[in-house]
Amino acid sequence: MHVLDLVGIFVFGITGALVGVRKQLDVFGIQVLALVTGLGGGFIRDVLIGATPPAALKDWRYLVVPIVAGLITFFLHPGIERLERLVNIFDAAGLGLFCVTGAQKAMAYGLSPLSAALLGTISGIGGGVIRDLLSGRVPVVLRREIYATPAFLGATIVVVAAALDYDAIWVSYVAVLTCFAIRLLAIRRGWNAPLPRSH
Numbered sequence: 001m002h003v004l005d006l007v008g009i010f011v012f013g014i015t016g017a018l019v020g021v022r023k024q025l026d027v028f029g030i031q032v033l034a035l036v037t038g039l040g041g042g043f044i045r046d047v048l049i050g051a052t053p054p055a056a057l058k059d060w061r062y063l064v065v066p067i068v069a070g071l072i073t074f075f076l077h078p079g080i081e082r083l084e085r086l087v088n089i090f091d092a093a094g095l096g097l098f099c100v101t102g103a104q105k106a107m108a109y110g111l112s113p114l115s116a117a118l119l120g121t122i123s124g125i126g127g128g129v130i131r132d133l134l135s136g137r138v139p140v141v142l143r144r145e146i147y148a149t150p151a152f153l154g155a156t157i158v159v160v161a162a163a164l165d166y167d168a169i170w171v172s173y174v175a176v177l178t179c180f181a182i183r184l185l186a187i188r189r190g191w192n193a194p195l196p197r198s199h
Contacts (some may be wrong), residue, residue, distance in 0.1 A: 033070070
């Protein structure tokens with residue numbers, strides 16, 4: 001899970017850096033977006049549950065991985081942009097992983113099932129929200145795209161199983177796959193949240 005966590009941070013770092021490239025930021029701006037996208041959700045979660053200093057500040061690899069992702073994107077962005085479909089797949093996988101590990105960590109700190117599910121969702125979407133705000137975009141989760149819902153569903157599967165005292169490792173895999181599959185289907189089929197009807 002630790003290795004997958006770092007992979008998720010790396011991919012989120014790439015997605016953040018790509019936004020910086022498209023906004024024509026300099027190398028420093030691109031690195032900032034890579035860092036906040038990869039680490040932002042975990043930072044928010046750890047601060048809210050009192051797990052300080054956050055994990056990303058205690059393990060140097062958590063800081064190095066998004067920096068490397070930002071540098072790779074800075075130098076190789078034309079090729080990476082052509083692979084955006086693959087990046088979206090990894091982004092969906094990272095979303096699924098972070099919502100599950102975030103919910104598990106929140107439960108380990110004694111939070112209620114609902115609070116743990118919410119913090120699991122924040123772990124998955126928090127970095128993207130910070131990225132969008134810094135880059136002057138309306139956050140993805142506030143637009144039409146189905147993004148937060150799969151994260152919340154994945155986190156809910158984990159906390160419900162824990163509330164029922166069912167502690168099998170496959171529950172985490174099912175939760176990750178559920179979030180991953182719904183997010184990919186939303187991208188592929190263009191699913192969007194409902195908008196208010198215009199008059």
